[in-house]
Amino acid sequence: MKLTAKGRYAVMAMTDLAAQGAGALIPLSDIAARQKISLSFLEQLFRQIRRAGLIESQRGAKGGYRLEQAAADISLDQIILAVDEPIKTHGCTPEARHGCTGSSERCLTHDLWGALESHIGAFMSSVTLADVVAGRVTPSIVLDMEAAE
Amino acid sequence: MKLTAKGRYAVMAMTDLAAQGAGALIPLSDIAARQKISLSFLEQLFRQIRRAGLIESQRGAKGGYRLEQAAADISLDQIILAVDEPIKTHGCTPEARHGCTGSSERCLTHDLWGALESHIGAFMSSVTLADVVAGRVTPSIVLDMEAAE
DNA sequence: TTAAACTTGACTAAAATAGTCGGAATTACT
DNA sequence: AGTAATTCCGACTATTTTAGTCAAGTTTAA
Ligand code: FES
Ligand code: FES
Helix, strand or coil, X not given: CCCCHHHHHHHHHHHHHHHCCCCCCEXXXXXXXXXXXXXXXXXXXXXXXXXXXCEEEECCXXXXXXXXXXXXXXXXXXXXXXXXXXXXXXXXXXXXXXXXXXXXCCCCCHHHHHHHHHHHHHHHHHCEHHHHHCCCCCCHHHHXXXXXX | CCCCHHHHHHHHHHHXXXXXXXXXXXXXXXXXXXXXXXXXXXXXXXHHHHHCCCEEEECCXXXXXXXXXXXXXXXXXXXXXXXXXXXCCCCCCCCCCCCCCCCCCCCXXXXXXXXXXXXXXXXXXXXXXXXXXXXCCCCHHHHHHHHCC
């Protein structure tokens, strides 16, 4: 998935929301103030996140947002995919018969991009909102990795 | 490091160069034709890669480029850093006293971005050109990772 | 009735991307 | 000496993407 400021704001806001407790309705203006994000921008983001089914909303006075699922069941890639395009590391399109060089075969680097993509994806799908809120941000994958070095 | 088409082209071209054999001088026009990359664009990229010390050049007729070091000693991040800006996952600047929310403390997601960055960096620095050319594209880190799941 | 809050789609300024272009310098070959 | 091949260089630009803004709603609690 793409890594932009938009995605970062989405994760920050969702982390804030998760940190406010489970069932309470939190108005966006609170999150905007705490995280110093423009309210209009947050509205745009939360619209997309809601359509992705990660949060539910209550309109009107005393309304707000709350997580649709438990924080431990919401992974980072879900959030980022809700607001940004998926990352595209390959130069070729999967449906096209030919690779990125125009020939019919895959280029030398094709597998590399796939490996990179799955490497990043493994991180993003393994970290949940609950992990971030708890400061338990290094999943076992990374721990193993760093221990091996 | 940033992941753009520019970086992808740089890696493709360097992989091509590495695949042509160790000591030979390869003109850019050959690589451009094989990889279907614009020659002007390649020139721009190779200029930067040379300045980074990864390749050496010979001007004039029968000139070209060759790797400065062994393919096994050139990692992906070196190539990508040569042509693109480093990736920036954090919202805050390291030198600034305050975090991305304006307060003096780090935001809830600060450590997350650091972990993500090191996770991606570990991949990029562990894969070498020799790995890519040999199709040995999955480093032990990824193997370990997938085995652990 | 009013104010707080979400909902929507369209709009935009600025930045980044993905190159192009024109020419200059260097070297091998004849 | 001349020519063709090739690297080297800086500046330029069209397009796309980013990071928002804006105006006008709708819904609900008090
Ligand atoms: S990336 Fe798929 S063929 Fe080059
Ligand atoms: S990313 Fe460093 S303080 Fe938010």
